[in-house]
Amino acid sequence: MSRLPGKRDFPVEHIRRYLEPGPVVLVSSQWRGKTNIMTMGWHTVMEFTPSLIGCVIASSNDSFEMIRKSKVCVINIPTADMIDTVVGIGNTDGSETDKFETFGLHPRKATKVGAPLIDECFASFECRIHDAKMIDAYDFFIFKVVKAHVAPRPRYPKTLHYHGQGIFTEGGGKAVSRVRGFTKYRDTATF
Numbered sequence: 001m002s003r004l005p006g007k008r009d010f011p012v013e014h015i016r017r018y019l020e021p022g023p024v025v026l027v028s029s030q031w032r033g034k035t036n037i038m039t040m041g042w043h044t045v046m047e048f049t050p051s052l053i054g055c056v057i058a059s060s061n062d063s064f065e066m067i068r069k070s071k072v073c074v075i076n077i078p079t080a081d082m083i084d085t086v087v088g089i090g091n092t093d094g095s096e097t098d099k100f101e102t103f104g105l106h107p108r109k110a111t112k113v114g115a116p117l118i119d120e121c122f123a124s125f126e127c128r129i130h131d132a133k134m135i136d137a138y139d140f141f142i143f144k145v146v147k148a149h150v151a152p153r154p155r156y157p158k159t160l161h162y163h164g165q166g167i168f169t170e171g172g173g174k175a176v177s178r179v180r181g182f183t184k185y186r187d188t189a190t191f
């Protein structure tokens, strides 16, 4: 690095702008014959084997009870060209809207869970609740990915990354390799 970045005081309530990593995902669910979708930015990989993902689903969302009761969901990753769909889904309530129909999305039957995949997304991960201990305290769900469906190309699709206050950036830029530096985590580097 040639120059120091010159940091200044910054309001702690806005640090999400820098920490929310994305990519933004669409979480599909199904409970008692009804499907739903919500937009989500607050998620993190927690473990590779088993494949664990932690995420916040606010209890005010219709998806919260649907997922808690059915114990499953599908985490789908949209490409950047789906930005208006992502925003629309994140600004409507499943109790009032059939989001598959309203946003012209196609549900596809999953192989291991009751919730549907979203056909338009380039990746869909079928998930089951792995640990429910933190749901009451933090609306924090820990899912185990039990099946993954991913389009092989493009290898690094353009994804959406949310910074709060309605602002997104696009991911999937030029791939930069440092694979030879990964002497400690060889298995991670080879995939």
Ligand SMILES: Cc1cc2nc3c(=O)[nH]c(=O)nc-3n(C[C@H](O)[C@H](O)[C@H](O)COP(=O)(O)O)c2cc1C
Pocket: 024, 036, 037, 038, 039, 040, 041, 042, 043, 056, 057, 058, 059, 060, 061, 062, 063, 064, 086, 087, 089, 090, 091, 092, 093, 094, 095, 162
């Ligand atoms: C870009 C974006 C990211 C969001 N991230 C989350 C999130 O991580 N967790 C959450 O509970 N809600 C999040 N939301 C809000 C929900 O998607 C929103 O409340 C939605 O209307 C919930 O739908 P539902 O009530 O049908 O479940 C996000 C919304 C947007 C637009």
